[in-house]
Amino acid sequence: MGLPTILFLAFISLSSLAFSCYANGTFSALQNGLLVTSSPKAGQVLKAGEKNITVTWSFNKTFPAGTDSAYKTVKVKLCYAPISQENRPWRKTKDELNKDRTCQHKIVSRPYSPSTNTFTWTIERDIPSATYFVRAYVFDTKDKEVAYGQATDAAKKTNLFEVEAITGRHASLDIASVCFSVFAIVSLAGFFYLEKRKGKTSK
Amino acid sequence: MGDIEGSPGSSMHGVTGREPVLAFSVASPIVLTDPTAKFDLPVDSEHKAKVFKLFSFANPHMRTFHLSWISFFTCFVSTFAAAPLVPIIRDNLNLTKGDVGNAGVASVSGSIFSRLVMGAVCDLLGPRYGCAFVIMLTAPTVFCMSFVADASGYIAVRFMIGFSLATFVTCQYWMSTMFNGKIIGTVNGTAAGWGNMGGGATQLIMPLLYDLIQRFGATPFTAWRIAFFIPGWLHVIMGILVLTLGQDLPDGNLGALQKKGDVSKDKFSKVFWYAVTNYRTWIFVLLYGYSMGVELSTDNVIAEYFFDRFDLKLQTAGIIAATFGMANLLARPFGGYASDVAAQRFGMRGRLWTLWILQTLGGVFCILLGRSNSLPIAVTMMIIFSVGAQAACGATFGIIPFISRRSLGIISGMTGAGGNFGSGLTQLLFFTSSQISTAMGLTYMGIMIVACTMPVTLVHFPQWGSMFLPPSRDVVKGSEEHYYVSEWTEDEKQQGMHQGSVKFAENSRSERGRRVASAPTPPYATPNHA
Numbered sequence: 001m002g003l004p005t006i007l008f009l010a011f012i013s014l015s016s017l018a019f020s021c022y023a024n025g026t027f028s029a030l031q032n033g034l035l036v037t038s039s040p041k042a043g044q045v046l047k048a049g050e051k052n053i054t055v056t057w058s059f060n061k062t063f064p065a066g067t068d069s070a071y072k073t074v075k076v077k078l079c080y081a082p083i084s085q086e087n088r089p090w091r092k093t094k095d096e097l098n099k100d101r102t103c104q105h106k107i108v109s110r111p112y113s114p115s116t117n118t119f120t121w122t123i124e125r126d127i128p129s130a131t132y133f134v135r136a137y138v139f140d141t142k143d144k145e146v147a148y149g150q151a152t153d154a155a156k157k158t159n160l161f162e163v164e165a166i167t168g169r170h171a172s173l174d175i176a177s178v179c180f181s182v183f184a185i186v187s188l189a190g191f192f193y194l195e196k197r198k199g200k201t202s203k
Numbered sequence: 204m205g206d207i208e209g210s211p212g213s214s215m216h217g218v219t220g221r222e223p224v225l226a227f228s229v230a231s232p233i234v235l236t237d238p239t240a241k242f243d244l245p246v247d248s249e250h251k252a253k254v255f256k257l258f259s260f261a262n263p264h265m266r267t268f269h270l271s272w273i274s275f276f277t278c279f280v281s282t283f284a285a286a287p288l289v290p291i292i293r294d295n296l297n298l299t300k301g302d303v304g305n306a307g308v309a310s311v312s313g314s315i316f317s318r319l320v321m322g323a324v325c326d327l328l329g330p331r332y333g334c335a336f337v338i339m340l341t342a343p344t345v346f347c348m349s350f351v352a353d354a355s356g357y358i359a360v361r362f363m364i365g366f367s368l369a370t371f372v373t374c375q376y377w378m379s380t381m382f383n384g385k386i387i388g389t390v391n392g393t394a395a396g397w398g399n400m401g402g403g404a405t406q407l408i409m410p411l412l413y414d415l416i417q418r419f420g421a422t423p424f425t426a427w428r429i430a431f432f433i434p435g436w437l438h439v440i441m442g443i444l445v446l447t448l449g450q451d452l453p454d455g456n457l458g459a460l461q462k463k464g465d466v467s468k469d470k471f472s473k474v475f476w477y478a479v480t481n482y483r484t485w486i487f488v489l490l491y492g493y494s495m496g497v498e499l500s501t502d503n504v505i506a507e508y509f510f511d512r513f514d515l516k517l518q519t520a521g522i523i524a525a526t527f528g529m530a531n532l533l534a535r536p537f538g539g540y541a542s543d544v545a546a547q548r549f550g551m552r553g554r555l556w557t558l559w560i561l562q563t564l565g566g567v568f569c570i571l572l573g574r575s576n577s578l579p580i581a582v583t584m585m586i587i588f589s590v591g592a593q594a595a596c597g598a599t600f601g602i603i604p605f606i607s608r609r610s611l612g613i614i615s616g617m618t619g620a621g622g623n624f625g626s627g628l629t630q631l632l633f634f635t636s637s638q639i640s641t642a643m644g645l646t647y648m649g650i651m652i653v654a655c656t657m658p659v660t661l662v663h664f665p666q667w668g669s670m671f672l673p674p675s676r677d678v679v680k681g682s683e684e685h686y687y688v689s690e691w692t693e694d695e696k697q698q699g700m701h702q703g704s705v706k707f708a709e710n711s712r713s714e715r716g717r718r719v720a721s722a723p724t725p726p727y728a729t730p731n732h733a
Contacts, residue, residue, distance in 0.1 A: 015227025067271070084610035087637045090511050128294035162268040168295050173349040176432070181343030184439045188339040191446045192332070195456075 025112045026095045026145035030137075033067060034074070034149025035060045038134040048165045049125040053078075055107060055150055057136050059114035068138075070146050071112040076119065077103035079150070081160045084130035097145055105137055112138060123173050130163040241248035242453065248454035251383045256389050263453050264381045270449050272394040274334050274441045275374045278367035279401025279632015280408065281345045281434035282310055283528075284702060285361060285407045287521040288427045288508040290412060292357065297422040302354040304635025307503035310361040311626040314368035318623070320665070322616050323374035329451035334370055335442050341367035342438035342513070346430040371619055374398060380452055392597050396535030399593070401501040403528020410506075410521035411547070430437065476609035477690045484617060486658045487727065491618045493655040494595035495563050497648060499571065499626035501592075502528055504634050508641045513578045523582055530589040537590075538597025550716030551605065551667035558598040559659045559670065565591025566652030573645030592652075596622075605664070607712060608704045611691045625655075667714050674715075683708035 039054035040046060046053070057077050061067050079102045085091045091100045105127055108119045135150035152159045236245045236253060242253040243261035250265040259265040285306070286293060293303055317337070319365070325333045333394040344363035351357050375391050384388045412430040421429060450456050480485050506524035509515055539559055545553030568588035575581035599618070605613055629651065633644035663669035666683045675681035687708040 004660055036399075055616055088293075089300060089640060090293070095515060100553060129297050165295070166422065166424055167295075168422065169352065170351065170425060173425070173428055177343075177346040177349045180432070180435060180439065181346050184339045184342040184442065186444075187439075187443065188335060191335075 023096045024099075027097055027100060027148070028095055030065065030145055031067065031136060031147040032149060033060050033063055033147030034058070034136050036136050036149040036151045037078075038151040038159065038161075040159075041157050043161065045162045045164055046123055048123045048127045048163055049188035050123070052120050052122050053107070053134070054118060054120045055134050055136075056116060056118050056150075057159075058116040060149065060194060068112070068114055068147075070140045071138045072141050073109060073139045073143075074112050074117070074136050075139065076107040076134065077106040078107055078127065078132050080132055081131040081152075082156055084132070103137075107134070114186070116131045123163055125166050127163050127165060130165060131160050131162050133160050154179045204439075219695050241280070246453065247383050251381060252382045252574070253386065255382065255386050255393075256310060257393075260669030261451050262448075265376055267381045267449060268390065268394060269450035269510075270441075270445050271288075271330075271334070271374045271377045274338055275370045275394070276404070277434070278338065278341070278370045279398060279440050280405040281341070281438060282314075282361075283405045283410050284345075284364075284431060284434050284501045285310075285357075285403045285505050285516065286349075287409050288430070289507045290510050290517060291413070291423050291427050295427070296351065296353055296357055298354050298357065300637045301635050302358065303507070304630055306358045306361045307356060307500070307630045307634060308596075308627045309358045310365040310503065311499050311623045311630070313362045314371075315620045315623045316364040316509060316628075317369035318372050318619050319616060321369040322612060325373060325376045329456065330373045330380065330436030331404070331445060331449045331451045331456070334373040334377065334449075335445045337367055337369050338371065338438050338445070339442035340430045342435055342442065344407035344697075345431060345435040347437060349428040351428075352515075360363045369681075371395065372616065374382075375514060377610065388494045388601065389536070390537040390601060392536050395600075396531045396597065398496070399531040399596075402499070403525045403531065405434075406502075406506050406521045406524035406528060410518045414518060421571070434586065442445065458668065474610045476615040477607060478617060481607055481610070481614075483606045483662050484610075484614050486662055487599060487606065487614070487618050488492055488621030489625070489655055490562070491596070491599055491622045492628070493652045494565070494592050494599060495619075495622030496625025496629060497652055498528075498582050498592050498596065499623065499650065500629045500634070503590075503630065504567035504641060508645070509578075509581070512642060513577075513581070523585070526582075527589045529587055530586065531593050534590045535597040539601050540597075541594065542598040542601030546601070546714060546716065548716055551602070551664055551714040552670065554602050554714075555659055555662060555670050555714060558595060558602065561591050561598055562656040563591075563653055563657075564594035565589075565595055566649045566656060567591075569649030569652055570646050573642045573647075573649060588649075600710070602662075605714060607690060608687050617651075633715055664714075683711050683714075 034057050036055065036057045038056075039052070057074065057076065082093075085093065085102070091104070092102050094100045095151045105124075107121045110117060110119070133150060133152040133156060135148060137145050138147040140146045140150075150156075236247065241723045242250065242252070242264070243259065244254050244256060244264055246252055246264075255358075256265055258708060260269060289303055292298065296302075298306075321333055321337070324336070328336070341364060344360060344366070346362070347360050374394050378390050379387055390605055409430055412433055413426050415440075416426040416429050417423065502524075505527055506520045508521040509523050510517060514519075524593055541561070542554045544559040547553075567589050568584050568591055570593065572584040572588055573582060575584050579715040600615075601619060603615055615689070629648055632651075633639055633647050639647070644704065662731050663672060664686065665677075665680050666686050668674040677686055684705060687704040688696070688701050695701060
């Protein structure tokens with residue numbers, strides 16, 4: 001009763017300490033300290049590899065001056081809208097930031113400055129077809145998230161735009177496929193026919 | 204025929220309590236070596252090899268072994284080639300979780316039918332053409348991946364590539380034309396295990412190829428398509444090697460096979476009847492669905508699971524997933540070996556217990572894998588799960604040869620199909636719906652494994668007993684001869700068609716374990732020793 005209980009309680013308290021060391025930031029704890037806008041109009045369809053997105057961000061002046069003293073770096077990301085997260089658990093939104101999979105594509109990373117920042121980004125060719133919005137996270141000197149800003153509303157319903165991805169297919173690949181397939185079938189048929197003929201003539 | 208006729212008890216010549224069914228060589232004097240044959244290995248009267256020399260490529264026996272298992276390995280590589288690349292493919296084709304799951308089900312469903320058909324094809328055209336036809340005709344389906352543009356195309360192509368797993372049948376059939384029955388268990392177990400390794404190797408190969416192709420400048424959505432050319436080329440290369448270097452029989456090709464009458468003289472309808480009316484067949488169809496079946500399901504989901512749950516790079520997830528499938532190198536033969544060791548002491552009851560223990564252990568560790576929250580623990584649970592499941596596959600085929608002598612081929616085929624069916628069902632139930640996370644899916648799959656392994660307790664052999672019941676004390680009903688000869692009607696016995704079963708019954712007395720020496724002499728006597 002004595003020693004085992006003590007050991008058990010020690011284990012529990014030590015593990016909860018250990019967990020608190022790893023206590024991670026949540027999205028709901030972040031300040032909405034940035035104002036972010038993106039150039040695509042709501043519902044616009046942009047082709048990956050061809051079209052640009054221009055992102056603008058600045059300090060949200062509704063917050064008192066000095067709130068941004070801890071802001072160090074800004075990372076702007078392309079994030080999935082709820083409709084593109086349906087039936088796709090690998091894009092799920094979670095409050096715990098290091099488990100959150102909403103924003104998987106980095107647009108740009110810049111040091112923080114309170115004035116208006118702009119960046120024009122050509123949509124890369126590995127961006128999948130989906131509906132997106134733009135969000136920027138602000139990090140402090142310890143590389144932890146402290147604030148964010150997004151180009152859509154809190155419910156992620158406005159200002160959403162679509163990206164049309166490249167297919168990844170090429171005519172040269174298609175032709176090579178057909179050639180090798182034909183080769184396989186012809187060599188099989190050829191062998192079969194030749195052996196049948198050899199069998200007949202040797203009998 | 205090779206027996207020493209006349210003296211009483213001579214039918215027991217060479218049969219000892221310690222004679223394993225799986226062995227590396229046939230030492231028994233019952234199987235005489237043909238001294239006139241000029242082969243690299245000692246052969247029996249049918250010129251089937253009596254020795255299994257693993258690192259030789261000598262024509263025809265060992266060369267056939269290597270052509271056969273490598274072809275089967277190649278088909279496993281292409282069938283599961285998409286699995287480690289799913290994180291890229293799902294973005295390129297805009298797949299939902301349901302699409303990914305359905306494609307996994309499709310990849311294992313095609314071969315249910317192709318394996319059943321392949322038995323007949325081997326009989327008609329021989330295993331060499333059976334293998335070459337499947338592997339060459341599925342090569343275009345692998346190349347088709349470069350055309351796929353949406354979910355339905357993806358599912359259709361994976362379904363068609365899955366047909367190539369019929370090479371399991373050609374592999375086992377071809378081995379049985381080349382190797383003597385006494386060592387066929389080990390040979391087939393090794394060939395099947397090494398072929399299954401392809402499911403693991405592909406998890407390593409495909410991400411590496413993808414990475415290499417990207418370094419040459421291809422974008423991700425093109426690079427994965429190019430990567431599929433490599434399994435496609437392997438199909439074509441193996442097809443050509445099988446056609447040029449392979450032969451159906453030790454003595455030559457199919458013409459000889461048909462003249463010799465090696466094609467089964469038994470009626471298909473009879474053989475089929477005795478297979479489906481034996482309740483043990485159905486228990487093993489279910490069981491194999493939860494050893495081989497879960498292995499196939501895991502091959503399809505495990506790389507994506509590690510990628511998503513633990514935030515690994517594609518290559519790292521591939522390496523971990525590969526260790527699952529590659530365990531087959533040793534795990535499956537180990538299962539067969541464990542079954543044999545148990546049989547030496549405890550006979551068939553030992554084999555049944557070994558199977559139950561291995562498969563249930565696999566199920567328990569599958570549950571633990573689903574519940575593991577840290578990477579090192581998850582990998583450990585996965586490895587133990589893989590050894591349990593794959594050893595159970597090996598142990599299953601340590602028992603299957605004893606269910607029926609007459610219908611062994613069909614029972615093996617049905618069991619194999621059951622494996623694929625179990626895989627399709629499990630993927631449909633637990634890995635297709637968005638309501639169930641993959642982690643929960645693995646846990647549920649583990650629970651289902653434990654539940655579906657329970658029926659092995661019901662498998663009872665009157666002559667050897669079952670897990671909980673001893674053998675029948677009745678001298679007639681408790682004999683091996685009674686069990687195996689009951690598959691023949693009186694008419695057929697008049698024609699002497701049951702002789703093979705009688706011989707088999709004598710040899711199977713080793714399944715009594717240590718009790719062989721004290722077994723009462725049954726009243727059956729073969730005409731040779733009347």
